[in-house]
Amino acid sequence: MNKPLSILAVYIITAVSADESEPNIEEICRFVAPGTTILRPNTCEQWVRCPTAFGAADYDDGSCVYGLYFNKDTGRCESIENVNCPYESNIVKNRCASKKTGSFLPHPTNCKSYIYCQNGKEINATCPNNLIYHPTKVACVYAKQYECELKTFPANANPICKAIPKNKILADTKDCTKYYKCNKDQQLVKLECAEGQSFDYVSSKCVTQKSAICHPLAPELEPESDVCGNADNVHIGYIADEKSCSHYYICNKRANGRPDRKPLHLKCQNEHFFDINTWSCRDRLRVQCYLDRCEGIENGYVNVAGDCTAYAHCKNGVTIKRGKCGEGFNFDERLQICSQQNISYVACKS
Incomplete structure (x- = not known):
């Protein structure tokens, strides 16, 4: 739990070999959205629910019953033959453990083969000639009759991709506008939100910068202006x-x-x-500005935009009081007096 974040960065930045050690639960949960359920590394039946907030410790976990594996993509325990476990090479798997004698199952790595269950044990068999096994018809058929898709996990899959659900997105802790996602080869790739958007750590989506909740470890974003x-x-x-x-x-x-x-x-x-x-x-005095004209004045008086007979009393750059000259008088900002002279400053013209 106390490993430095630089350790996890190795898994994110580079593709790793299959025999490299897996990241621990705490490392993975730091980067996924709060409450994400993941597959416990190096297991096929155990799951862990990450804390509900960054830095919290309310982990939850469980283990599927005999004959079931945890499907990290659906978040449920399912029959072994229906789950593609990325750690299966490390585990002795018996797909017939919960099946009745006489059951047929597709082979996980060979389209031409199938598995026959007898007394809870697996018996491997192969279709004749160039036929492939069709699990729905429970028969060997020609290749043109069935498109076989093997449920195998890439041997060199990134350790993070092995544990997190499909299409789950990870926050970039160094840049709130970027995030990571596992591609079809189960490698982490860095992506960037559209211009004007940032990655929301809680919802795992790119949203407007103003509404985004950045990862707690990510530097604070510089506010973007909409004046243009x-x-x-x-x-x-x-x-x-x-x-x-x-x-x-x-x-x-x-x-x-x-x-x-x-x-x-x-x-x-x-x-x-x-x-x-x-x-x-x-x-x-040559510019008409309807904002507070006391800007830059520590203590004094200024003309009021749109009314040359009026003045504003300034303190520390803001207006504290307004007033008007007497009848027949205009305020002269340069002289700081009410004058009978005709004042024609652009600043106060109506």
């Missing part, structure tokens, strides 16, 4: 920050035509605001 639009409306170029008068984004053009999810986020120099009309950083 969506698949139907892609923005390219300079975009004003909807929360700041002085900040802006640069949305780059992507080769795949999708929105830039990690645009540059920049800020104009002091006393300057971003002007979306000219894509420029300009004197703050």
Whole structure:
């Protein structure tokens, strides 16, 4: 239980030989979704249910009764002849143990052969000529009459793939956008979620980054921005920050035509605001911004967008109070006074 995670990484990153030691239960359960039921390594009849949460210890286990194997893909104990056990080469298997005398079973590794059960023992037999055994008809037939599929597990199967259910997905503990899956050759391959998605450790699915629950060991994801639009409306170029008068984004053009999810986020120099009309950083009084114009002001007064007679009192960069000049007066942000002069700052024009 205390083996370092680097040990399991060996099983994930490389294909392993059949004689390499199998990972233990704790190692496997760290990477599958909570509550996953797996086949206990080096057995055919024993199962283990992983804890219901990462780091928990509420394991559950059991063993199928005599004559049955645990089917890791269905999560049930089933007749031996119906289960493809990846550890069968390590176990002496008698398929006739629970069968009546006179029963016929398909051979697990040879389409031309079959097994006859007599007094609980196996008797191997072979179809004549080029015929193959048909388990449903319980007869030897021509190859064109039946498509034989052997239930064998690859000899060089990855140890993780031997224990987990078919199509079960494992989280990548180093990158929340990636995951592992066993291919048809029972080797672990690394896959990646679609752009804008992350792998959800609990549901074992790729979901939107905002709703994904990453594996507890995976680094926290950098939040992806949606300021550059969506698949139907892609923005390219300079975009004003909807929360700041002085900040802006640069949305780059992507080769795949999708929105830039990690645009540059920049800020104009002091006393300057971003002007979306000219894509420029300009004197703050030459830019009309309807957000809080107290941005960057520690203690002072600023014009109010849309009303040159009004002013806002600023403290630590935010508005704490608003007021209005008397009749016939306009507020002059530069002079910090109410003036009878005609104020024509773009910042306060209606």
